[in-house]
Amino acid sequence: MKQFEEMNEYDREFKSMNNKINLAQKEQEDILYQINNKIGRKSPTRRQVSPIWKYYLTLTVTSLIIIILSLPLLTNIIQDRTGNLNNESIHQQNWEVSPTFKLPVTFGDGTKGEYVLVGKEEKLGFLVGSGKEGEAAVQPIVKGKANKYMWHFWGSEEELNGDFKVVGINETGEREKVLLGNNEETVWNYGELGGSNNGADKHIPSSMVFPTSGLWKLEVYIGDKMFDEVIVHVQEN
Amino acid sequence: MDQDIIKQRVNDWYHTYSNDIYKYVFFMIGEHDQAKDILQDTFLRAYHNFESFQGEKVKNWLFRIARNLTIDYIRKKKTIACLIDSISSSKVTNKTPEQTIVLNETERELYDALRKIKRSYREVIVLRKIKEFSVSESCHILGWNENKVKVNLHRGMKALRKQLVKEGYRHETI
Numbered sequence: 277m278k279q280f281e282e283m284n285e286y287d288r289e290f291k292s293m294n295n296k297i298n299l300a301q302k303e304q305e306d307i308l309y310q311i312n313n314k315i316g317r318k319s320p321t322r323r324q325v326s327p328i329w330k331y332y333l334t335l336t337v338t339s340l341i342i343i344i345l346s347l348p349l350l351t352n353i354i355q356d357r358t359g360n361l362n363n364e365s366i367h368q369q370n371w372e373v374s375p376t377f378k379l380p381v382t383f384g385d386g387t388k389g390e391y392v393l394v395g396k397e398e399k400l401g402f403l404v405g406s407g408k409e410g411e412a413a414v415q416p417i418v419k420g421k422a423n424k425y426m427w428h429f430w431g432s433e434e435e436l437n438g439d440f441k442v443v444g445i446n447e448t449g450e451r452e453k454v455l456l457g458n459n460e461e462t463v464w465n466y467g468e469l470g471g472s473n474n475g476a477d478k479h480i481p482s483s484m485v486f487p488t489s490g491l492w493k494l495e496v497y498i499g500d501k502m503f504d505e506v507i508v509h510v511q512e513n
Numbered sequence: 514m515d516q517d518i519i520k521q522r523v524n525d526w527y528h529t530y531s532n533d534i535y536k537y538v539f540f541m542i543g544e545h546d547q548a549k550d551i552l553q554d555t556f557l558r559a560y561h562n563f564e565s566f567q568g569e570k571v572k573n574w575l576f577r578i579a580r581n582l583t584i585d586y587i588r589k590k591k592t593i594a595c596l597i598d599s600i601s602s603s604k605v606t607n608k609t610p611e612q613t614i615v616l617n618e619t620e621r622e623l624y625d626a627l628r629k630i631k632r633s634y635r636e637v638i639v640l641r642k643i644k645e646f647s648v649s650e651s652c653h654i655l656g657w658n659e660n661k662v663k664v665n666l667h668r669g670m671k672a673l674r675k676q677l678v679k680e681g682y683r684h685e686t687i
Contacts, residue, residue, distance in 0.1 A: 285670070285674070286623055286642070286673075287642065289619055289620050289623050290623070290638075290642040290643045291643075291645075292617075292620060293540075293616060293620050293623070293624065293643060294536060294643045294644065294645075296615045296616060296620070297536050297539055297540070297615070297616075298532060298535075298536070299531065299532050299535040299536075299549070299552075303549060304531055304532065307531070307549060307552060307553050308524065308527050308528075308531070310553055311523070311527065311553055311556050311557055311560075312520070312524070314557055315520055315523070315557070315560055
């Protein structure tokens with residue numbers, strides 16, 4: 277029972293407090309005036325949006341957001357499937373055939389010679405000729421003729437780590453597979469690069485074939501990243 | 514229902530309950546101007562949500578709206594006070610509200626202690642003790658069950674007494 281006696285302890289004070297705290301008449305009227313003012317301004321013309329309308333609106337907005345967000349992904353997929361890059365032909369006018377450079381080599385019989393590579397010195401290149409020192413000649417790349425090309429790479433272990441991929445882009449901007457797989461079919465990529473060779477940090481043997489003559493840009497990817505590019509001229513015959 | 518009829522209804526309710534609602538909000542937050550704003554918002558919300566009024570006791574419905582708005586305000590104020598504290602380390606000054614000037618010494622002590630106890634204790638004390646709502650009405654306004662109302666009132670009163678002792682206004686009974 278003590279509990280309930282305690283509960284009534286301040287009842288008199290509470291009642292008295294309630295009677296003393298009041299909102300002045302004037303303030304009360306002011307607030308009502310403001311309420312009516314705000315009601316008059318807003319609500320009689322308040323438009324009710326029907327739920328079905330809201331549903332379609334939400335659906336449309338959500339679809340648009342999904343489409344916008346997935347656009348880059350879709351573009352990538354389409355490019356991967358068709359090998360096309362529409363705006364590539366714009367850049368084609370500025371293409372310049374990559375320079376060749378030489379690597380000194382000692383052949384099996386002890387004679388000194390050199391390899392000729394096309395690409396970028398100290399970065400990447402593939403072998404297009406060989407011969408005795410000062411006599412090495414560049415072998416032409418001919419349309420439709422599959423040939424073996426040894427790729428060489430210079431760089432850190434990290435940037436040379438990953439699958440080797442080549443995307444060939446012809447003069448009209450079409451993206452083509454130029455690497456030949458085991459069954460003579462063209463493929464986008466091979467496996468990982470091999471160890472050091474002829475002074476390069478990594479190498480990989482390849483077979484390539486180009487279906488048309490003219491300039492070809494070879495985008496070289498290692499792993500997911502584009503490593504560099506090489507531009508070559510493919511002869512008609 | 515016609516907007517003018519709703520407006521008239523809200524006006525009638527205002528005349529009947531505005532002072533009571535103001536007192537409730539004032540005891541909860543201790544700020545005269547803010548209590549007036551919440552009072553105004555309570556009736557605006559009642560007007561805009563008139564269709565959701567299920568024909569229950571109007572006073573309970575209005576108090577429930579006022580209580581929600583008051584809690585929103587307390588939460589917002591708490592967040593802002595935390596931010597100010599963390600930025601400037603300055604304490605928000607706690608001025609005595611003009612309204613409390615009319616209270617006598619005992620009432621002022623009680624009012625001060627009430628302001629310092631837990632919000633859930635304060636609201637049940639304000640409803641049950643000051644506004645003299647029944648247990649079932651308080652349940653309706655607070656959205657609590659009967660047991661929670663009773664337990665919180667009991668604990669709240671204990672906390673209030675403890676606060677008064679702490680402030681040096683009362684001596685602990687042996």
